[in-house]
Amino acid sequence: MRILLLTVALCLAALAGASPPSAAPGFALKSGAFTPGQPIPARHTCDGQDLSPELHWSGAPENTRAFALLCDDPDAPSGTWVHWVVYDLPPAAVSLPEGSGRSVQLPAGSREGLNGWGKTGYRGPCPPPGKPHRYFFRLYALDAPLGLAPSAARGAVERAMAGHVLASAELVGTYGRR
Secondary structure (H helix, E strand, C coil), X not given: CHHHXXXXXHHHHHHHHHCCCCCCCCCEEECCXXXXXXXXXXXXXXXXXXXCCCEEEEXXXXXXXXXXXXXXXXXXXXXXXXXXXXXXXXXXXXXXXXXXXXXXXXXXXXXXXXXXXXXXXXXXXXXXXXXXXXXEEEEEEECCCCCCCCCCCHHHHHHHHCCCEEEEEEEEEEECXX
């Protein structure tokens, strides 16, 4: 019986340590362009200027050494569609202005990965007509820069982040077309 209890205790401890960090208390991602759960303005979509929305964050853990940002649409007909991949954002960064990566330069040292179109940079919502889709902007506080070459695929960024995520913050917007 002791061995069984010890085994259960060890398994529970291992599981507790294996869970990926979620939102740290106070770590938040926001936008001046839209509020959580609400529509993303057309200027940030294929129906407008297709500019990345302004994003700002606060409350990152003190030992953050880099950030990574992933934006995707899990409601896309062909499966999750990647709209933006940014990594190695410096730890002093607290925002990305509208048009980052296109009309506004990313912070020094930042890299952009490949989106679902096979290009670097932000490409905004462009769903087929029908029910609005959800767009997830996820910011990860990391204990080290990823050091990947420019134009890394999302999968490579996620693999490089494994074991380095201190906390994450999420902002979800919607967009639909008739």
